[in-house]
Amino acid sequence: MPDITLIGTGGMLPMPDRWLTSCYYFHNGHAVLIDCGEGSQVALTEAGCRHNRIDVILLTHLHADHVAGLPGLLLSMGNGGRQQPVTVFMPEGRAKILAGLLAICGGLPFEVRLAELPFDKPYSFTLPELDPMLTFSSLPLQHSERCLGYSLSLARKPEFQPEKAKELQVPVKYWKQLHSGESVQLEDGRTVSPEQVTVPNRPPIKLTYCTDTLPLDEIAEFARGSQLFICEGMYGDEDKKEDMDRKQHMLMQDACRLASRAGAERLWLTHYSPACAAPWLYEEKLRELFPNVSCAKDGMKITLTGD
């Protein structure tokens, strides 16, 4: 079950009491970091998230508030003794710029692999050596710089039903094998297949993360069925709508409407404007649009059980 920590919740610039928006996804010994603005390495430390577990970094886009912390984080990982490679994903056409940014971290003791994702279409992939059950998806968004939304879908094994196994008089020693998808032959000669003792087709555990974009229709479809949808909400005042449209950002209300249309279980708002000092004041009003909304704070955590 993945643990999600929203490392920071600020947009544009890091502030004394608010780090820049970044998300730490931890499952089964591996971490994925989404975005890495200036100071994210400190925010990770403060939130108790270990740098050295990060195997994959997903960059939404190459604006400084989403990427300027990457050289420092990689250097800290190197100083921490890391030797395994790290893969950094970003929108197509941006690897050269990122390589320029990383020119100030000479002598890293591990390989940094830069990987570009399509910007003309949604895209999905897995990293089998990381976790074959985890599917990464990207969605092109609309901002002043090429920007991607991301989702992480963790497939689940069919749920094991002990009562069915008991009913079929399958000894306990075979249960693990059946749950992992293998048929077993019992001492009495019978063959029992996994399908006889499991409930199939449990939906995946899904996190969706979208920030720095107009509230595109496609986002609702992309976030469909998410247990957690993390989405930007720069301001909570509808009279900022025109300004947000012009800057290609979202209001908190836009995010709530998308979460509602997506049928997401819960919405965490983030990427607040530095001018928005107390985002939580909007929470009660926003519940009229989407009941399970939180104006997240730095370091907010959840374990997604899928139940």
Next chain:
Amino acid sequence: MPDITLIGTGGMLPMPDRWLTSCYYFHNGHAVLIDCGEGSQVALTEAGCRHNRIDVILLTHLHADHVAGLPGLLLSMGNGGRQQPVTVFMPEGRAKILAGLLAICGGLPFEVRLAELPFDKPYSFTLPELDPMLTFSSLPLQHSERCLGYSLSLARKPEFQPEKAKELQVPVKYWKQLHSGESVQLEDGRTVSPEQVTVPNRPPIKLTYCTDTLPLDEIAEFARGSQLFICEGMYGDEDKKEDMDRKQHMLMQDACRLASRAGAERLWLTHYSPACAAPWLYEEKLRELFPNVSCAKDGMKITLTGD
């Protein structure tokens, strides 16, 4: 009289309770920032130092802990409405790398001028449009990356002596003119020259800043006569000497010996190793080497009066 604020005191990486080493020099409406590691823009805010006064940035070298905060700071200055150009100085041969780093701050509303300083010799210059009385000097240091030490020397007008003016029966209305270096003709026909009512040759007010280097002999000469010498001191244990030599850094003791040989008025230590949790514990012992030493803390300030 310049106000100096040591924005942060950490080396290598920003920590929850210690920002990276950076210095804010403010005089006569203009600020000079020396180094800008990850998070320096937040540290400036915390220390009450205004981003938008920064006209000149001096980079010692292009390691991430001294420069990774620059894109974010420039963007914040742009968001703050800045339009005047900013000039960034750095060692010769490094402007291209810096330009790569700044590729993530598109659309700044002001010009960023990149200027390289010689690395084969000490160098001095003034920026008349900033302050013709302020001389910048750079000294090539010895580190794993091209690194410069800096000093800022503020020349002072000859000191006006009211008692001498009274003795010569010069009316008060002429005093300002005389102090600014002009001769005056009195009503009684006498001509009075500035030299008659001032004390000349007051030494300049000098700040010297050296970090990330072996303790070169040249540093003592470069820092000669400084009212404030800010110098790295990674550790306070002499048994780290070999390690520091290998990494081309200094011990606190090295800095004290340099300050003593330089005849500096006071020494502030900075750029502590992340492993050095309580630098101030060494202070008492260090006073045996240089009495006026402080293990500086983030945000430490002083106004250099020159008296």
